Amino acid sequence: MELYQKTVFELSRLMNSREVSSVEVTQSFLDRIKEVEPHVRAFITHTPSMALETASLVDKKRLNGDNLHPLAGVPLAIKDNISTGGLRTTCASKILENYIPPYDATVFKLIKQVGMPLLGKTNMDEFAMGSSTENSAFFTTRNPWDLEKVPGGSSGGSAVAVSTGMAPLALGSDTGGSIRQPASFCGLYGLRPTYGRVSRYGLIAFASSLDQIGPFAMNPADCALLLELLAGHDPLDSTSYPGKVPGYVSSMEERLDGMKVGVIKHSNEKGFDPEIKDAVTKIANLLEKEGFAIDQVEMPRTDYGLGAYYLIAPSEASSNLGRYDGVRYGFNGGGDNIENMFSRTRGEGFGPEVKRRIMIGTYALSAGYYDAYYLKAMKVRTLIRQDYETAFKKFDILIGPTTPTPAFKIGEKADDPLEMYLSDICNITDALAGVPSLSVPAGMHSNNMPFGLQFTAPPFCEGRLFNVANYIYRNRDPLLPERPPASFRKGGTE
Amino acid sequence: MEYEVIIGLEVHVELHTESKLFCSCPNRFVQEPNINTCPVCLGFPGAMPQMNEEAVEQALKASLALNCEIALTSYFDRKNYFYPDMPKGYQISQYFVPIGSRGSLLIEDDLGSEKQVRIGRVHMEEDAGKLVHSISGEGSMVDYNRAGVPLVEIVTEPNLRSPGESRRYLEQLKSILQYAGVSDCKMEEGSLRCDANISLRPAGTETFGSKTELKNMNSFKAVEKSLEYEIDRQKKILDSGQEVISQTLRWEEDRQETIMMRGKLEAHDYRCFTDPELAPIKLGAEKVEEARAALPEMADAKAARYGRDYGLPPYDAGVLTASRALADYFEACLAIYDNPKVVSNWVMGELTACLNEEGQEIETCAFGPEKMAELLKMIEEQVISGKIAKEVLVKSFRGGKTPRQVVEEEGLLQISDHGELEAVVEKVLAENPDSVEKYRAGATKVIGFLVGQVMKETKGKANPQLVNELLVKKIDG
Numbered sequence: 001m002e003l004y005q006k007t008v009f010e011l012s013r014l015m016n017s018r019e020v021s022s023v024e025v026t027q028s029f030l031d032r033i034k035e036v037e038p039h040v041r042a043f044i045t046h047t048p049s050m051a052l053e054t055a056s057l058v059d060k061k062r063l064n065g066d067n068l069h070p071l072a073g074v075p076l077a078i079k080d081n082i083s084t085g086g087l088r089t090t091c092a093s094k095i096l097e098n099y100i101p102p103y104d105a106t107v108f109k110l111i112k113q114v115g116m117p118l119l120g121k122t123n124m125d126e127f128a129m130g131s132s133t134e135n136s137a138f139f140t141t142r143n144p145w146d147l148e149k150v151p152g153g154s155s156g157g158s159a160v161a162v163s164t165g166m167a168p169l170a171l172g173s174d175t176g177g178s179i180r181q182p183a184s185f186c187g188l189y190g191l192r193p194t195y196g197r198v199s200r201y202g203l204i205a206f207a208s209s210l211d212q213i214g215p216f217a218m219n220p221a222d223c224a225l226l227l228e229l230l231a232g233h234d235p236l237d238s239t240s241y242p243g244k245v246p247g248y249v250s251s252m253e254e255r256l257d258g259m260k261v262g263v264i265k266h267s268n269e270k271g272f273d274p275e276i277k278d279a280v281t282k283i284a285n286l287l288e289k290e291g292f293a294i295d296q297v298e299m300p301r302t303d304y305g306l307g308a309y310y311l312i313a314p315s316e317a318s319s320n321l322g323r324y325d326g327v328r329y330g331f332n333g334g335g336d337n338i339e340n341m342f343s344r345t346r347g348e349g350f351g352p353e354v355k356r357r358i359m360i361g362t363y364a365l366s367a368g369y370y371d372a373y374y375l376k377a378m379k380v381r382t383l384i385r386q387d388y389e390t391a392f393k394k395f396d397i398l399i400g401p402t403t404p405t406p407a408f409k410i411g412e413k414a415d416d417p418l419e420m421y422l423s424d425i426c427n428i429t430d431a432l433a434g435v436p437s438l439s440v441p442a443g444m445h446s447n448n449m450p451f452g453l454q455f456t457a458p459p460f461c462e463g464r465l466f467n468v469a470n471y472i473y474r475n476r477d478p479l480l481p482e483r484p485p486a487s488f489r490k491g492g493t494e
Numbered sequence: 495m496e497y498e499v500i501i502g503l504e505v506h507v508e509l510h511t512e513s514k515l516f517c518s519c520p521n522r523f524v525q526e527p528n529i530n531t532c533p534v535c536l537g538f539p540g541a542m543p544q545m546n547e548e549a550v551e552q553a554l555k556a557s558l559a560l561n562c563e564i565a566l567t568s569y570f571d572r573k574n575y576f577y578p579d580m581p582k583g584y585q586i587s588q589y590f591v592p593i594g595s596r597g598s599l600l601i602e603d604d605l606g607s608e609k610q611v612r613i614g615r616v617h618m619e620e621d622a623g624k625l626v627h628s629i630s631g632e633g634s635m636v637d638y639n640r641a642g643v644p645l646v647e648i649v650t651e652p653n654l655r656s657p658g659e660s661r662r663y664l665e666q667l668k669s670i671l672q673y674a675g676v677s678d679c680k681m682e683e684g685s686l687r688c689d690a691n692i693s694l695r696p697a698g699t700e701t702f703g704s705k706t707e708l709k710n711m712n713s714f715k716a717v718e719k720s721l722e723y724e725i726d727r728q729k730k731i732l733d734s735g736q737e738v739i740s741q742t743l744r745w746e747e748d749r750q751e752t753i754m755m756r757g758k759l760e761a762h763d764y765r766c767f768t769d770p771e772l773a774p775i776k777l778g779a780e781k782v783e784e785a786r787a788a789l790p791e792m793a794d795a796k797a798a799r800y801g802r803d804y805g806l807p808p809y810d811a812g813v814l815t816a817s818r819a820l821a822d823y824f825e826a827c828l829a830i831y832d833n834p835k836v837v838s839n840w841v842m843g844e845l846t847a848c849l850n851e852e853g854q855e856i857e858t859c860a861f862g863p864e865k866m867a868e869l870l871k872m873i874e875e876q877v878i879s880g881k882i883a884k885e886v887l888v889k890s891f892r893g894g895k896t897p898r899q900v901v902e903e904e905g906l907l908q909i910s911d912h913g914e915l916e917a918v919v920e921k922v923l924a925e926n927p928d929s930v931e932k933y934r935a936g937a938t939k940v941i942g943f944l945v946g947q948v949m950k951e952t953k954g955k956a957n958p959q960l961v962n963e964l965l966v967k968k969i970d971g
Binding site: 082083091102202203205207318325327328329338342366370 | 533536537538539540541542543544545572574576577578581582583584636763765766767769770771772773
C-alpha cells in the first residue's frame with residue numbers, strides 16, 4: 001500500500017515512530033498529484049516546494065524530540081477561498097486572479113502552527129457560488145469516478161483531491177451544501193460544522209450568515225482529528241463560538257445506545273433517486289440493529305428552504321462582493337472615471353453566476369422589495385430553525401440523503417440555474433439553521449457512482465456525528481471500492 | 495409673505511477612543527497616508543470586523559448625555575454604496591435600531607426663553623477614508639487612515655427655527671459632548687461635521703416645504719451664515735411664486751454663498767440590512783444605569799454650582815464653564831488655592847489673554863493650574879505685587895519655569911523693607927513738592943500719583959500698600 005492510500009492516523013503513527021518522514025509522506029502525495037491531476041484538475045495553485053519545506057521542518061523538529069501535534073507533517077489541500085498570506089488566493093474568479101492576501105486566515109494560521117504541509121489551493125465555483133465547479137473562471141474539475149461528471153461544488157477541488165489520494169485531508173467551505181454535496185458525489189466524508197464552531201476570519205465571504213469552513217477526509221476519525229484542530233473561539237471572528245472544543249477523537253468509540261435517530265421525510269421526494277432512498281432505509285435498519293431508536297421526522301418548512309436560501313445568500317453576497325471595485329486589490333478594468341472603472345472592473349471581473357446572484361441580492365434588498373423578499377426570507381429562516389429545535393427535542397440525530405441523485409454530467413445543468421440549485425435541496429435547511437451536518441459515503445449507485453447520506457445534529461454536537469458515522473464506517477461493505485478506479489474512465493454505466 | 499423656517503441638523507462626531515471601531519488600528523490623526531490601516535479597515539477579502547467596546551461605551555455616554563432612550567439591544571447594519579473612500583462597498587452603521595433615540599437638549603430661542611431641541615436619534619457608524627485629488631490632474635489617491643474611525647451621528651427633529659437657534663444648538667451639543675468626554679468636537683479639524691436641512695413654509699401652515707441640504711460648513715459661524723443665506727434665497731424663490739428645488743447645496747466660505755452640488759436630492763437606495771458579521775450590541779440595564787451615574791456634571795449644572803458654592807457672578811460662571819477644559823483648569827487651581835473670585839479673574843483675564851496671544855490650548859499649555867495657584871499665593875503672601883505677577887505669568891507661560899523660579903531668577907521679590915522703601919519715598923517727595931502741596935491742601939487723590947512714582951523707581955517691586963502708608967505718614971508727619 002502506498003503512503004497516499006493510508007489514513008491520517010496511520011500516517012501520523014508512522015511518522016511518530018520514525019518509520020517514515022513527513023518529506024516522504026508529502027512526496028508520496030506530490031507524486032500522486034502528478035499522476036492524477038492531469039485527469040481531474042482539482043488544483044488552481046500547486047505549492048510543492050512550500051509543502052516539502054514545511055515537511056522537512058517538521059521532520060527536523062521531530063528529530064529534535066519536539067512535542068508535535070498528531071497532524072504535524074500531514075499534508076493537506078485548501079480551498080482557494082481561504083486566505084493564505086503571501087500565496088495567491090483567487091476564489092476561482094478573474095477579479096482575484098492575481099490577488100495575494102497580506103494575511104492568513106485563522107484556520108491557515110492553525111495549520112501552519114502544527115506544521116501541516118500545504119499541497120495547493122483547490123478549484124471551486126467562483127466565490128463558492130455553484131454546485132459543480134463549472135462556475136470556476138479557470139476550468140471545471142472532473143469527478144474521478146467518471147470524468148464526464150461533475151465533482152459537485154462549490155468545494156469540488158477539495159473533494160476530488162482527497163477522494164483520489166492527492167491529499168489526505170482538505171478544507172472546504174459550505175454555505176448551502178458546498179462541502180457535503182461534493183463529498184457525496186465523490187464518495188468521501190465532508191463535514192459542515194455548526195455555524196461559529198470554526199473561525200471564518202480569512203474565509204472570503206460569500207454569505208456571511210451561512211458560510212462555514214469544514215474538513216474533507218476519507219474516514220470519520222481523520223475528519224474528527226482535523227476538526228479538533230480547526231474548532232475554537234477566535235476573537236477576530238465576532239460570530240465564532242466561545243465554548244470549549246470537546247475531544248472529538250477521544251470520544252469517537254463511545255457507545256450511543258438508545259440514541260434516537262429521526263429519518264427526515266421530505267414532503268416532496270419526486271426528484272429523489274430510488275436507490276438513494278433505499279440506502280437511507282438500509283442505514284436506518286443498520287443503526288436500529290446497533291441499538292438506536294428509529295422514527296420518521298417531518299420538517300414542515302423544508303419546502304421553503306430553497307427559496308429563503310436563494311434570497312438570503314445572494315442578498316449578503318451582493319453586499320460582500322461590493323468591495324471588489326478595483327481600487328485596492330485585484331483586477332482593475334480601467335476607465336476614465338470612477339463609475340466607468342467600477343462597472344468595467346466588475347463587469348469583466350465577475351462571471352455570469354456571480355453577477356446573477358449579485359443582481360438577485362441587490363433586488364431583494366432594494367427599497368420596496370426588502371419586506372417582501374429579504375425580510376420574509378429571514379422569517380422563514382427563523383421558522384426553519386424552529387423546525388430543527390422541535391425535531392431535536394425528540395431526536396438526537398437526523399438522517400437523510402445528502403443529494404437527491406449521484407453526480408450529474410458536466411454541462412447537464414449548466415444552463416439551468418434552478419435545476420442546479422435543486423441539487424443542494426437537502427443541504428440548505430441545515431445551513432439556514434446553522435446546525436452541523438456530515439455527509440457519509442453510503443454506497444455505490446448501480447451506475448457506479450458513489451453517493452452519501454447526511455447526518456445532522458444539534459448545534460455543537462459534531463461529536464455525535466462522528467460517533468454515528470463510525471458505526472457506518474465500521475459496517476461498510478468491504479467489497480465496495482473506497483477510492484475511484486485507477487483508470488479514470490469516462491462515461492459510466494447509466 | 496411671512497415664512498416659518500424649519501431646520502434640522504445632522505451632526506457627525508468622531509468618538510474619542512484608543513482604536514478604530516472594528517479593528518485595533520489607532521484612532522489618531524497622522525499625516526502620512528494609509529499608515530493606520532490593516533486588512534479589516536482596508537476591507538480586504540475575508541477580513542472581519544471586531545467590535546470595539548470602548549466605542550460602544552462612548553456612544554452610550556453621548557446618548558445618555560443627550561437624554562436619549564437607550565436601546566438595550568441594537569445592531570450594526572450595512573449601508574451599501576460604491577465610493578472609493580468606502581473600502582468594503584458598504585458602511586457599517588446603525589440603521590434599524592440606533593443605540594440612542596428620542597433625546598433632547600436645551601437652548602435659548604431667539605427671544606431668550608428656554609427651548610427643548612428634540613433629537614431623533616444617536617447612532618454609531620464608521621468613518622470613510624479621504625480622497626486626495628492631485629492638482630496636476632494625474633488622478634486621485636485614497637487615504638484610508640480615517641476609514642473605520644468611530645463616529646456617532648446625532649440627528650435632530652426638524653424643530654430648529656432659526657440660524658441662531660441652530661448655532662446655539664451646536665454650541666450646546668459641543669459643550670455636552672466635550673463634558674461627557676466623548677469627543678473634542680473640533681469642527682475646524684473635522685472631528686465634528688454638520689449638515690443642515692432647511693425648508694420654509696408660510697407662517698401658520700402645517701405642511702413642510704421642499705427642503706435643501708447644506709454641506710461643507712467648517713465652523714458654527716459658517717452654519718449660521720449658510721442658513722441665513724439659504725433662507726434668503728428660498729424666500730426670494732417663494733415670493734416670486736416659484737418652487738424650491740430639493741437639492742444638495744455646498745457652502746462656499748470664500749464667496750459666502752451656497753452653490754448647487756447635486757441636481758436633485760438623490761434618493762439613494764442603500765439596501766440596508768443587518769450586518770451578519772457582527773453580533774447584536776447588548777447593554778445590560780445595569781450597565782446603562784452605571785454609565786448614567788458616571789456622567790460628569792454638565793456645563794449648566796456646573797455654572798449654577800459656581801454661583802451657589804463659590805459666589806461667582808453668572809458672567810464668570812458662564813465663561814469658566816464654556817469648555818470642560820477651562821472648568822477643569824479652574825477647579826484644579828481652586829483645589830490648591832481656595833479663592834474662587836481671584837482665580838476666576840486671573841483665569842478669565844491674564845491666562846486667557848496669554849492663550850490667545852500664543853495660540854495655545856488650555857489643556858496643553860505649559861502654565862498648568864498648579865503654577866497659577868503658586869502665582870496667586872505669592873500675591874497673597876505679598877511676595878510679589880499684582881503688577882509683577884502679570885509679568886511673571888507671561889514669562890512662566892512662555893518659558894515653562896515655575897512662577898517662583900521666575901521671581902527668584904529675575905529678582906522680582908516685592909520690597910517690603912521699611913528702610914529701603916523710606917529712602918525711595920523721601921526721594922519721591924523731595925522731587926514732587928507740588929504734589930505734596932496739593933495733598934496738604936486737601937487733594938488727597940494725588941497720593942495715587944506719588945505711589946506710582948515710587949513704583950516706577952522700584953520697577954514695580956515695592957509693596958504698594960506699604961508705600962501708601964509710608965507716604966501718608968511722611969507727608970502728615
